[in-house]
Amino acid sequence: VEDGDGGGDGDGDGDAVRVGVELLCVVRAVLKKIKRRVLVGDKVLVGSIDWVDRRGVIENVFSRKSEILDPPVANVDHLLVLFAMEQPKLEVYSLTRFLVEAESTGIPITLALNKSELVDEETRVAWKSRLRSWGYGPVFCSVESKFGLDTLAFSLREQTTVIVGPSGVGKSSLINALRSNHPLINVSSEENNWFDSILGSKLLEEQRVGEVSVRSGRGKHTTRHVSLLPLSGGGYLADTPGFNQPSLLKVTTQSxxxxxxxxxxxxxxxxxxxxxxxxxxxxxxxxxxxxxxxxxxxxxxxxxxxxxxxxxxxxx
Ligand code: GDP
Ligand code: ZN
Known part of the structure; x- marks a missing residue:
């Protein structure tokens, strides 16, 4: 967002306008001094805009409606908890830990069960009623056979979503499937190319220092860098999945x-x-x-x- 009339009162409405282009920004020193970290997903006030070089300065960060730390993303309004029916086997204790961690953020949850082509209908029906009794209506899907992806894409519309779940259940596969194939999630490649050309080289330089492996072929993303993929149905999907190991550190005996x-x-x-x-x-x-x-x-x-x-x- 850009400061529309110079008001900049930080209340996030009235004087903010969507610019619709990407700007490479630095953060105003005073924000750093008061330890106001800018996260992916933050709504910010940008000033000193240079439209030719597409650069700007982040003057302020609007208050967040939510914030998760793994991956660090602000204003997340939907968590997609992903598990697999098999490989790895669906396990109640692990699923419960993830659900508790997800619930503790207060962010609405969709529970999806991937690799559902590996089990029969009877097994799916049994799990469905079991999970209903816990209070969840699961979406069965299979990235492999493209089953249920429409329903998932629908649940992502107009929201900023982070996919969470244990390793091996198909989180990266799902993000890629939604990114490349789905009509509702057609990332505008032209804008991203521009972004890659400016940001990509710079980020790579910085991240190589920290000994991070760069995914082959792409040359842009590393495991630490989070991007929000814009969805054509509105909303965003984080390209980095979250909480691999639920620590439950924010959960208390009372909560x-x-x-x-x-x-x-x-x-x-x-x-x-x-x-x-x-x-x-x-x-x-x-x-x-x-x-x-x-x-x-x-x-x-x-x-x-x-x-x-x-x-x-x-x-x-
Ligand atoms: P992540 O660790 O959760 O990101 O999981 P990955 O996306 O790396 O997937 C782990 C493995 O599961 C890979 O070998 C995928 O090809 C496989 N996989 C993903 N989705 C499905 C599916 O729907 N069915 C089956 N059978 N395998 C899948
Ligand atoms: Zn009681």
Missing amino acids: LAQTFPEIRKLLSGSANEPEKCSFNDCLHLGEPGCVVKGDWERYPYYFQLLDEIKIREEFQ
Whole structure:
């Protein structure tokens, strides 16, 4: 965005206009001084624009509606949690950890299950009802046989999405499939070429210093550099997948319950009368007057994760 009338009050509306071209920018020194880091996905105020060389100076960063650290992206409004039905085998504990980490960001989640061509219909139906009981409506897909990619592309429209999941489930394959083949996600190559020519060489120089392998053939992206691919249906997809190992560092013993849709549902009660445990700080471990009963599949995992977080908090 560019400062439209010089107001620059930082409230993100009224005086901001979309420029629609890419500018190579430096960050105003004062922002660095107050440790205001600029992230990919940030909405920024740009001044001192040189339209010929397409350069500018980032004067301010608008407040973020969300922020994730792995990969570092601001204003993410959708997380696509990707797992595989097989290779690696779909495993409840690992899936739960990823879902808890994703839920803890407060960002809406779509759960997708890739490599679904490797299992039969019966298995898919069984998982579907199982995941429904957890509170998730999964999308089955297969990058290999192009199955379900339309549904996924649809869920990405008008949003900034980061794909997260363990290694080997097909995250990079999915990003590539969505990038190269899908009509809804047709990246404008002309703009990207310009960007590559200016940014590419510079970034490569900087990143080579840090001993990073450059993906062969492309010569632009490294594992550390995040780009947002513009989607033709509106919105963006981060080209770098996120949290390979959920650390759960932002989850506390008090906040863990809210990352389980099963518990959220029990606590929401009926439409006009929310259920309440007797104790405000109830951890739902069978305390007197607790409205969360342990008769749901993932309760043992809730219990296990709570223990892990408790130990971490004791040592902090
Ligand atoms: P990432 O680590 O999550 O980024 O996973 P990759 O995209 O590197 O994929 C891991 C492996 O799974 C590669 O060998 C892919 O070719 C393979 N793969 C990706 N999608 C599918 C799929 O839908 N079906 C099958 N059978 N293999 C797939
Ligand atoms: Zn309770």
